[in-house]
Amino acid sequence: xxxxxxxxxxxxxxxxxxxxxxxxxxxxxxxxxxxxHHHGQETRAAVERARESVAALLGCRGSxxxxxxxxxxxxxxxxxxxxxxxxxxxxxxxxxxAVLNSCKHLEASGCEVTYVPVDGRGMxxxxxxxxxxxxxxxLISIMMANNETGVLQxxxxxGKVAAEADVYFHTDGVQAAGKVMIDVQRIxxxxxxxxxxxxxxxxxxxxxxxxxxxxLQPMLYGGSHERSRRxxxxxxxxxxxxxxxxxxxxxxxDRGDMAQMAAMRDRLQEKILAEVEAxxxxxxxxxxxPNTTNIYFDYIEGEALVIxxxxxxxxxxxxxxxxxxxxxxxxxxxxxxxxxxxARASLRFSLGKQNTPEDVEFALGLIPVTVARxxxxxxxxxxxxxST
Amino acid sequence: xxxxKCQMPLSRTIAVAMSxxxxxxxxxxxxxxxxxxxxxxxxxxxxxxRLAAHPGMPEAVQGRCCSLDDVYDARRxxxxxxxxxxxxxxxxxxxxDVVRPFVEExxxxxxxxxxxxxxxxxxxxxxxxxxxxxxADALATGHYARVEQGDRSGRWLLKRAADTSKDxxxxxxxxxxxxxxxxIFPLGGMAKPAVRELARDYGLALSEKPxxxxxxxxxxxxxxxxxxxxxxxxxxxxPDTSGELVTTGGEVVGEHHGIHNFTVxxxxxxxxxxxxxxxVIQINGDKRQVVVGGQEELYSRTLRAHRVNLIAVDDLxxxxxxxxxxxxxxxxxxxxxxxxxxxEVLVTFDEPQRAISPGQAAVFYDEDTVVGGGWxx
Numbered sequence: 001x002x003x004x005x006x007x008x009x010x011x012x013x014x015x016x017x018x019x020x021x022x023x024x025x026x027x028x029x030x031x032x033x034x035x036x037h038h039h040g041q042e043t044r045a046a047v048e049r050a051r052e053s054v055a056a057l058l059g060c061r062g063s064x065x066x067x068x069x070x071x072x073x074x075x076x077x078x079x080x081x082x083x084x085x086x087x088x089x090x091x092x093x094x095x096x097x098a099v100l101n102s103c104k105h106l107e108a109s110g111c112e113v114t115y116v117p118v119d120g121r122g123m124x125x126x127x128x129x130x131x132x133x134x135x136x137x138x139l140i141s142i143m144m145a146n147n148e149t150g151v152l153q154x155x156x157x158x159g160k161v162a163a164e165a166d167v168y169f170h171t172d173g174v175q176a177a178g179k180v181m182i183d184v185q186r187i188x189x190x191x192x193x194x195x196x197x198x199x200x201x202x203x204x205x206x207x208x209x210x211x212x213x214x215x216l217q218p219m220l221y222g223g224s225h226e227r228s229r230r231x232x233x234x235x236x237x238x239x240x241x242x243x244x245x246x247x248x249x250x251x252x253x254d255r256g257d258m259a260q261m262a263a264m265r266d267r268l269q270e271k272i273l274a275e276v277e278a279x280x281x282x283x284x285x286x287x288x289x290p291n292t293t294n295i296y297f298d299y300i301e302g303e304a305l306v307i308x309x310x311x312x313x314x315x316x317x318x319x320x321x322x323x324x325x326x327x328x329x330x331x332x333x334x335x336x337x338x339x340x341x342x343a344r345a346s347l348r349f350s351l352g353k354q355n356t357p358e359d360v361e362f363a364l365g366l367i368p369v370t371v372a373r374x375x376x377x378x379x380x381x382x383x384x385x386x387s388t
Numbered sequence: 389x390x391x392x393k394c395q396m397p398l399s400r401t402i403a404v405a406m407s408x409x410x411x412x413x414x415x416x417x418x419x420x421x422x423x424x425x426x427x428x429x430x431x432x433x434x435x436x437x438r439l440a441a442h443p444g445m446p447e448a449v450q451g452r453c454c455s456l457d458d459v460y461d462a463r464r465x466x467x468x469x470x471x472x473x474x475x476x477x478x479x480x481x482x483x484x485d486v487v488r489p490f491v492e493e494x495x496x497x498x499x500x501x502x503x504x505x506x507x508x509x510x511x512x513x514x515x516x517x518x519x520x521x522x523x524a525d526a527l528a529t530g531h532y533a534r535v536e537q538g539d540r541s542g543r544w545l546l547k548r549a550a551d552t553s554k555d556x557x558x559x560x561x562x563x564x565x566x567x568x569x570x571x572i573f574p575l576g577g578m579a580k581p582a583v584r585e586l587a588r589d590y591g592l593a594l595s596e597k598p599x600x601x602x603x604x605x606x607x608x609x610x611x612x613x614x615x616x617x618x619x620x621x622x623x624x625x626x627p628d629t630s631g632e633l634v635t636t637g638g639e640v641v642g643e644h645h646g647i648h649n650f651t652v653x654x655x656x657x658x659x660x661x662x663x664x665x666x667x668v669i670q671i672n673g674d675k676r677q678v679v680v681g682g683q684e685e686l687y688s689r690t691l692r693a694h695r696v697n698l699i700a701v702d703d704l705x706x707x708x709x710x711x712x713x714x715x716x717x718x719x720x721x722x723x724x725x726x727x728x729x730x731x732e733v734l735v736t737f738d739e740p741q742r743a744i745s746p747g748q749a750a751v752f753y754d755e756d757t758v759v760g761g762g763w764x765x
Contacts, residue, residue, distance in 0.1 A: 301518070307474045308522040311427070327477050340480075374521045 003313045004359045008198075008352030009147050009175060009292060010317055014241065015200040015353060021244035022202070025237040033234050034223065043236055050243025054207050057246040058173075058192060059183035066208045066229045067239050071174040072098040073219075074193025074208035077230070078170040079103070079141060081216030082191075085110035087138035090167075092116050092124050092153075093335035094146050099172055100331075103141070116142075121286035122149045122336045126157035133161070139168045144176035144192075148332040148348055149283035150292025152180065159188030168214070174198050174206075178249035179258065179289040190214050196238060200353055201245035205238030252353070261351055262290035268349060268360045269293040275368045282333055282346055291351040294333075296342045299381035300374045303327045305347060308370050314363055318347050341380075401425040402572065403519035404528045405511055406465065406473070408458030410597050411530030413465040414583050415574045417590040419528060420469050427524055428466040428473035430459055431515055433482040433506070434605040442617035445607060461594050468591065478514050485509035487605060491618055494611065495627060497647040497671030498747025501559070501716075502603055508562035516570060526570050533557045534576030535568050538700070544568035546699050546758040551579040558716050561751045561761025562697050615648060631676030633660060636669060636685055647671050650678050653686055653743030671746075687740035693750040693762030694732045700759045704733065710752040710759055712737065714744055720753050733762060 005013070014022075025046065031039030033047050051062040058065075068074045075098040083089055083106055091103050093115045103113045116128040124142055140162050145152050155171050162169035170191035173182060178199035184192055191214065196205035210216060210229065222231030252258070273279050278298035297305065302318035306327070309316055318327055333343035349363070375381040404416040406428045420426045436455050439445045459475060466473030486505045493500035511529065519527045532549035533556050544565050549555040563571065575583055580599075587595035602609040619626055626646065633642040642660045644650070649657070654668045658680060667686050670679040691714070698704070704727040711720035712735050721737050728734040735750055744764060751761035 301521075303476055304518045304521045307476070307518070310474075311472060311522055373523075377517055377521050379517070 001313045002362070003315065004355075004362045005315045006349045006351060006355065006359065006363060007315045007317045008355075009150075009348065009350035011197045011203060012200045012352045013354055014202055015245065015248060017248060018201055018241045018244045022237040022241035025240050029236075033236060034225065047234055047236060047239050050239045050246075053243040053246040053250075054194075057177065057182065057250045058194070058209050059185055060209050061212070063227070064184075064209055064212055066210055066226045067234060067242070068193070068206045068208050068230060069204055069235070070197070070206040071096070071172065071193055071195030074174075074195070074206050075099050075141075075170075075172055076102055077208055077216060077219055078191040078193060078210075079106070079139065080219060082139050082168055082170075082214075083111055084138070086136065087111050088134045088136045089113045090116060090129055090132045090137060090140045090142075092118065092142050094118050094122060094124075094148075094332045095141070095143055096147055096172055096174065099141055099143070118335055120337050122146060122151040122283045122332065123286050124153050124158070126154050126161055129158050130161045130165075133165050133167065137165065137167050139170060141170040141172070143172040143174075144182070144187075145173075145179065145289045145292075146283075146332060147175045148330055149286075149294045149336075150175070150288040150350070151283040151286040152176070152288060155187045155189065159186075162190075163188050175292075176289060178245070178253075179291055181253055184209055184211070196242040196245065199245050199249055201241040202238055205235050205242045207242065248353075258290045261353075261355075264355065264357055264360050265291055265293055265349075265351055267357070268351075268363060269295065271364050272367055275364075276371050282336065282338065292348065293350075294346055294348045296338070296346040297371050297374075298342065298345055299378050300345050300371060302345050302347050305370065305374055308374065309366060312366050312370065314366050316347050316349050316363075318344075399423050399425065400526060401427070401524045402526050402528050403427045403429050403515075403522070403524035405515055405530075406430050406462040407530070407600075408461035408465075408594070409530065409600060410584060410587050410592070410594060411532075411575055413462070413530075413592050413594060414587045414590065415528050415530045416465060416471065417469055417592060418574050418586070419572075420471060421590070426469070426471045427519075427522065428462065428469075428471050429515060429519065430462045430473075430475045431482075431510060432459075432475050432477045433479060433510065434487070435479065436605075436607075439614075439617040439621055442620055443613070445613065445617045461597070465592055465594070468593075476515070476518055478510055481514055482506070482510055487618070490603075491615055493747050494615060494648040495629065497629075497650070497673035499651045499745045500747050501749055502605075503559045504562060504749055507559055512563055512567045512571065516567060520570070526572050528572040528574055530575055531556045531560065531573050532575055533560055533573045535571055535573055537569075541700070543700060543702070547576070548753070548756040548758075549573075549575070550577045554580055557753075557758050558713055558749065558751050558761075561699070561749060561758055563699065564697070565699075568699070612649065629673075629676050631678070633658065633678050633680055636679055636681045641680065644678050647673060647676055647678060652745040667743075686742050688744055689737050689740045691735045691744045691750055692728065692732065692765040693735060694729075694765050696731045696733050696760055696762035698760035700754060700757050703727075708752075708754075708759070710754055713751045713753065714741060714764065715748050720751075723752075725752055725759070731762070732765075 029042050031043040033044040051065045054065050055062045079102045107113050114132040116124055118124055144155050169189045171189045173192045174195045177194040190211040192209040194207050197203040220231045225231050280296055282294040306318050330343050402419050402424045406412045486502050490500045490502045516527045532554040534547040536545045538545050548557050584595050606614045629646040632640045633644050634640050650668045652668050658666055666680045669681045669685050708725045710725050712723045713720040723735050723737040726734045746764050748764050749761050750764050752759040
């Protein structure tokens with residue numbers, strides 16, 4: 001069966017060039033980067049080159065990059081590395097669980113957290129952040145781009161709020177990295193986390209930008225790796241891959257390749273809205289990353305649509321999966337004010353660098369007929385159809 | 389062309405409701421072996437950890453419906469069989485249509501059967517709809533029961549399982565003709581040991597997994613602790629339903645702490661010392677009275693059933709001779725069935741029956757065929 005993958009906000013395939021770059025670091029260049037001999041030295045050099053590549057993507061110095069195991073670790077290190085009992089933290093209602101559940105844990109450990117709301121477009125208002133400041137506010141943690149809607153948050157303005165109040169600012173950049181230009185100086189953030197597997201590097205590697213002079217309490221104790229900010233022998237193949245993926249991402253952004261991705265996304269979105277009635281875009285009117293669209297299909301269960309499409313070879317997603325693999329109602333869409341029915345009827349389509357216009361046509365060939373079948377069998381749709 | 393078509397094996401797309409147990413796993417394996425396109429579905433109905441913090445609620449409940457272990461088992465079976473498998477989340481609907489009514493029934497002095505509600509509202513409604521939506525034309529489950537199309541009436545018939553000790557038709561009386569027409573019970577003709585053997589033959593690792601018995605969302609079967617924990621979770625407290633213990637003659641013989649602590653036929657825990665043993669005869673929710681009496685007063689010859697669903701016949705035009713089962717472990721007793729209103733019947737037993745409990749189901753049988761059933765008023 002032909003299978004098309006449009007769930008790149010969940011994870012992305014490793015690009016062939018990235019895979020080639022990391023391949024020698026399994027068996028050929030296997031050294032421990034901390035070793036003093038030749039093997040260690042060549043690995044160390046490669047790790048530091050990768051660090052420079054990641055730094056170039058984010059607009060910072062190599063020394064400000066800490067390699068991690070992924071987005072969750074970066075978010076945790078940023079939050080728990082700074083915040084102490086008695087501190088106040090400002091976050092938002094639409095954060096990824098890596099931030100949201102870290103904040104919940106802070107609340108259970110003697111901290112206070114303010115979750116600023118979002119408007120109907122899914123955007124945080126920087127004034128809400130400013131109004132939430134307190135004398136004991138230590139950290140603001142608000143994401144760059146939302147994983148479900150792709151909506152970009154006004155991080156530069158939030159960065160100004162943080163700078164004026166002399167409060168640390170962390171932003172989860174996992175869904176922004178490689179999709180939009182990132183410049184930590186413009187954002188004026190102190191911490192920014194990214195994840196390899198959301199940008200065509202493998203799962204299990206990520207990076208945290210830590211502004212020079214920011215003292216983080218480490219979460220892992222051991223050797224003096226990563227300037228004592230993250231102990232543990234480096235995941236060398238992963239780091240090399242992240243470096244390569246960062247290079248590729250930067251070149252693509254500099255060339256303006258994202259316009260093509262946005263065009264594919266727009267074609268997908270516009271055709272769905274035109275061909276399927278009772279649909280709409282979640283995040284309409286907001287700036288979004290170029291690869292994501294989140295669409296509601298009234299009168300259906302998104303879960304059933306995801307399964308029906310998967311059985312026909314199209315991989316998309318809805319909400320966030322819980323531990324059993326079942327889908328939970330999206331806290332992001334609910335926070336945007338969508339009624340529960342509409343939140344459950346929403347699907348996320350997210351493109352990756354491997355996708356082609358043919359992939360979009362394949363999806364467009366399946367979606368309208370599949371939605372029609374679901375609606376035909378939906379008790380809610382029929383009732384509504386009869387009454388109108 | 390037509391002949392060729394007839395000779396082709398009939399391959400259908402069938403969704404299997406997989407619980408992670410032996411029965412439904414074997415069903416999936418059987419249908420796969422028969423050459424059907426099989427899609428495994430597990431319903432996520434209840435978060436077992438939700439009430440874990442409340443007193444008396446164990447943190448980890450082993451081998452219960454919807455536990456992560458069961459989903460893991462179901463997923464492994466699907467993977468072994470090479471079939472697509474999905475978990476579908478129906479927690480909201482389960483709480484609304486099964487858990488909440490379960491709690492309310494107890495609080496009004498009745499004894500509910502959540503399994504029937506789950507079958508009616510979840511498995512053969514929600515899940516069957518999802519199954520059709522994703523392209524399946526039928527839903528198969530591991531229930532011990534049989535479905536056949538009647539020769540003369542053309543109606544879809546629900547029949548008792550060949551293994552009568554495992555028969556589950558009592559919980560399936562609510563199925564409509566439409567639902568039955570799309571339902572497959574592959575284990576209806578089999579005995580449990582044969583199912584386990586088949587599971588072993590198919591190489592299913594869980595062939596020795598024990599059967600589940602209790603209500604899936606009530607850990608350890610302690611429904612009173614569950615009521616407390618659930619209401620506390622909802623920010624509610626147990627309403628005060630304490631009141632008097634009275635005899636059938638109206639004499640007050642004591643007090644009780646709440647009607648939800650009693651079920652009809654119960655003997656222990658009445659807190660009244662008398663010469664002869666006392667039983668709960670009736671629970672009067674409105675007056676918060678628990679009526680007690682001697683063993684002989686537990687027997688009665690008639691019951692009224694409402695919200696009746698008829699399966700084998702489209703209506704009751706005249707009284708009908710049937711056997712009626714008033715709880716899962718009850719030997720169906722001879723009785724006459726008469727229509728007494730819209731979706732309501734009067735059941736008159738030949739011999740008085742012990743402890744007819746409001747809230748339970750009365751299911752009517754003609755030999756092995758389920759005529760229909762309703763809820764005891």
